[in-house]
Amino acid sequence: MTNAWVLSALWVGLALAATLVAIWFRIATALSEIVVGTVAQLIIGAFIGTGGLQGNTQWITCLAGTGAIVLTFLAGAELDPVIFKTKWRVALLVGAAGFIGPFLGCTLVGHYVLGWSMRSSWLRGVALSTTSVAVVYAVMLELGFNVTEYGKSILAAWAGSEAVLPAYMIGAVLAGTVGRDHMLVRRLRTLTFGLLTPFYFIRAGSFVSVPALIAAPATLLILFLAKMASKTAFVFPTVRAHQHVGHAGTYYTLMMSTGLTFGTISALFGLNHQVITQAQYSFLVGPVIASTVIPTLIANTFFLPRHLLPHKRASAAVPQIVDNPAAVREEA
Numbered sequence: 001m002t003n004a005w006v007l008s009a010l011w012v013g014l015a016l017a018a019t020l021v022a023i024w025f026r027i028a029t030a031l032s033e034i035v036v037g038t039v040a041q042l043i044i045g046a047f048i049g050t051g052g053l054q055g056n057t058q059w060i061t062c063l064a065g066t067g068a069i070v071l072t073f074l075a076g077a078e079l080d081p082v083i084f085k086t087k088w089r090v091a092l093l094v095g096a097a098g099f100i101g102p103f104l105g106c107t108l109v110g111h112y113v114l115g116w117s118m119r120s121s122w123l124r125g126v127a128l129s130t131t132s133v134a135v136v137y138a139v140m141l142e143l144g145f146n147v148t149e150y151g152k153s154i155l156a157a158w159a160g161s162e163a164v165l166p167a168y169m170i171g172a173v174l175a176g177t178v179g180r181d182h183m184l185v186r187r188l189r190t191l192t193f194g195l196l197t198p199f200y201f202i203r204a205g206s207f208v209s210v211p212a213l214i215a216a217p218a219t220l221l222i223l224f225l226a227k228m229a230s231k232t233a234f235v236f237p238t239v240r241a242h243q244h245v246g247h248a249g250t251y252y253t254l255m256m257s258t259g260l261t262f263g264t265i266s267a268l269f270g271l272n273h274q275v276i277t278q279a280q281y282s283f284l285v286g287p288v289i290a291s292t293v294i295p296t297l298i299a300n301t302f303f304l305p306r307h308l309l310p311h312k313r314a315s316a317a318v319p320q321i322v323d324n325p326a327a328v329r330e331e332a
Contacts, residue, residue, distance in 0.1 A: 004059075007054060007057065007060075010053070011053070011060065011198075011199065011202065014033075014036050014037065014040055014053075014198075014202055015033065015198035015199070015202065017036055018032040018033040018035075018036040018037075018198065018201075018202065019032070019198075021035075021036065027293070028260065028292060028293075028296075029193065030197065030201045030260055030261065030292075031260065031289060031292055031293065033197075033198050033201035033202050033205065034201050034202070034204055034205035034208075034264070034285070034289060035205060035289075036202060036205065037053065037055075037201065037202035037203060037204065037205025037206040037208075038205040038206065038208040038210065039205075040052075040053055040202075040205075040206065041053050041055075041205070041206035041207075041208075042210050052206060053202070053203075053206045055203040055206045055207065060199060060203060061203075063195075063196060063199040063200075064196075064199040064200040064203045064204075065200070066196055067192060067195075067196030067197040067198075067199055067200040068197075068200050068261075068265055069167045070167075070188065070191070070192045070196055071192050071196075071197055071200075071261065072167035072168045072171065072261075073167040073168065073170060073171040074171060074185070074188050074189065074192055075168060075171065076167065076168040076169065076170065076171025076172040076173075076174075076175065077171035077172070077174055077175050077178045077185070077188075079171070079172050079175045090153060090242045091153065093238050093241075093242070094235060094238050094239060094242070094252075094256065095158065097234040097235050097237075097238040098129075098131055098158075098231060098234065098235045098256045099129050099130070099131075100129075100234070101129075101230050101231070101233065101234025101235070102125070102128060102129035102227055102230040102231045102234065103125040103126065103129035104125065104230075105125075105226060105227075105229070105230030105233075106124055106125045106128040106129060106223070106226050106227055106230060107121045107122055107124060107125030108121075109222065109223070109226040110124040110125070110223075110226075113222065114219060114222065114223075116280065119275055120270070120275055120276045120280055123266065123267075123269075123270040123275050123276060124223075124276075124280075124284060126266045127259075127263045127264075127266035127267045127270070127284045127288065128223065128226070128227040128259065128263060128284070128287060128288070128291075129227075129230075129231075130259055130262035130263050130266065131158045131255075131256050131257075131258060131259060131262075136154065136158050136255050136256075136258060145308070145309065148308055148309070148310060150244075150248065150305070150308045151308075154252055154255055154256070158256065201264070203268075204264045204267075204268050204285065205285075207268070207271060207278060207281055207282075207285075208281070208282045208285050208286075209278050209279055209281075209282040210282075212278070212279040212282045212283070213282050213283070213286055216283070219283050220283060220286045220287065220290075223283055223284070223286070223287040224286070224287040224290045224291065227257075227259070227287055227291055228257060228291065228294075228295070231253070231256065231257040232253060232257065235252075235253045235256045235257070236249065236250075236253045239252045239253055239256075246305075247303045247304065247305045248305040248308060250299070250303040251299050251303045251304060251305050254295040254296070254298060254299035254303065255295070255296070255299055257291060257295040258291055258292050258295050258296055259288050259291045259292060260288060260289070260291075260292040263284070263285075263288035263291075264285060264288055266284075267281050267284040267285055267288065268281070270284075
């Protein structure tokens with residue numbers, strides 16, 4: 001019992017530390033949680049032993065899994081069914097381009113360039129082809145794009161690549177009812193971002209092998225470039241073909257290139273089911289984190305389509321990258 005309380009206090013303390021880091025540096029909370037989990041596991045493992053954060057403890061695994069499911073459901077529940085119906089063609093084409101192209105490209109690079117098995121390469125294709133729920137959803141919410149037709153079309157296309165997950169599908173079906181109950185949505189956001197998802201992302205970070213990354217930095221770079229190149233090559237022409245040109249088209253493409261939540265979920269699934277090794281898991285999570293930070297920084301700094309922002313937001317300061325529960329709750 002004492003050990004359980006000590007372990008729970010440690011994890012809650014790490015969640016608090018990750019939140020403070022996210023606020024101080026204005027980065028994604030999910031990203032800071034992954035980094036905090038990685039660093040904490042490295043330090044505790046070095047000084048205490050192989051147990052480290054004990055991420056495979058049953059109650060931690062339960063909370064982490066619940067967080068992933070509720071986050072996925074919530075993202076689906078907040079999909080605008082009207083926009084999805086009116087923009088189904090562009091959503092289908094952009095979503096398909098954003099998933100199929102990188103999926104095939106990253107799979108082939110993993111198998112023929114890096115020499116991974118075909119099974120692990122398929123998983124790599126899935127992990128690096130998805131678009132981040134946490135990043136896209138939170139950025140649209142923070143900047144006010146969620147109330148514009150442009151922002152809603154991005155969210156709809158992003159739905160095309162993620163609706164394969166049962167929780168997302170259920171949320172999307174209930175979007176017309178649950179999504180309109182703002183009080184319920186606010187409570188779900190608070191529960192999810194405040195309690196559940198920290199356990200998921202810290203646990204995901206605790207499985208990253210820093211020595212493996214240091215030993216082969218070229219592999220990390222190859223995987224990141226493969227994802228970004230394949231995403232851009234397939235998404236950008238599709239976006240331009242639907243009248244999103246200039247900064248709007250580039251911003252759309254960069255946001256579709258982000259990956260965090262579902263990329264991490266896919267990688268962790270592969271690790272838990274022995275599809276990939278811990279070293280391969282580390283080489284998947286590394287590019288996933290990089291694809292969260294770099295495209296969002298570039299998009300918000302150089303290609304923000306200010307003319308499409310709501311009038312009240314047009315002159316506001318633009319965050320570098322957002323996924324803060326505080327920001328989400330304030331918007332609600």
